[in-house]
Amino acid sequence: MNRAFTELEYKNTTKISKVMEKQGKFELKLRKNSHFMFNLVATNNEVVLTSEGYTTKENAKKGIEAVRKNSQITGKFLKLVDLPTTKVYFVLKAENGEIIGRSQMYVDDATRKTGIAAVKKYAPTAALVDKTV
Numbered sequence: 001m002n003r004a005f006t007e008l009e010y011k012n013t014t015k016i017s018k019v020m021e022k023q024g025k026f027e028l029k030l031r032k033n034s035h036f037m038f039n040l041v042a043t044n045n046e047v048v049l050t051s052e053g054y055t056t057k058e059n060a061k062k063g064i065e066a067v068r069k070n071s072q073i074t075g076k077f078l079k080l081v082d083l084p085t086t087k088v089y090f091v092l093k094a095e096n097g098e099i100i101g102r103s104q105m106y107v108d109d110a111t112r113k114t115g116i117a118a119v120k121k122y123a124p125t126a127a128l129v130d131k132t133v
Contacts, residue, residue: 022043023122023127024040024042024118024122024125025126025127025129026041026067027039028130030132035053036053036054036060037053037060038050040101040119040122042122047104048104048119048122049067049119049123052099052100052101057132064128066094066095066100067119068123070092070093070095071092072120072123076092076093077090077092077093077119078093079109079112088105088107088109090103090116091103101119103115
């Protein structure tokens with residue numbers, strides 16, 4: 001249904017958008033295989049962390065909370081190298097040792113460190129945007 005925003009709706013939507021521009025966001029999505037997943041998106045709209053698949057939305061939301069918590073613990077980031085390409089990446093592990101998020105591939109350790117820093121910065125306060133509805 002198309003309709004015009006009321007002035008209040010426009011102001012609230014604009015205010016929420018401005019807040020997300022400063023704090024990043026978790027985008028909760030539904031994959032083609034009907035599993036839920038999320039991306040942590042930085043303020044420049046770059047995906048800095050992608051989750052594994054979850055069978056329920058509730059478990060995906062728990063995964064987001066685990067990222068919020070574990071992103072503040074340096075020892076939870078595992079730095080890895082993709083041997084065929086020699087590109088580097090990182091994963092974030094939960095308390096139980098399970099991987100809860102994976103980065104993109106980076107060309108060197110310096111850019112990977114920047115990615116880890118972005119997760120540490122944005123995860124604790126990132127807004128949740130549910131794109132499954």
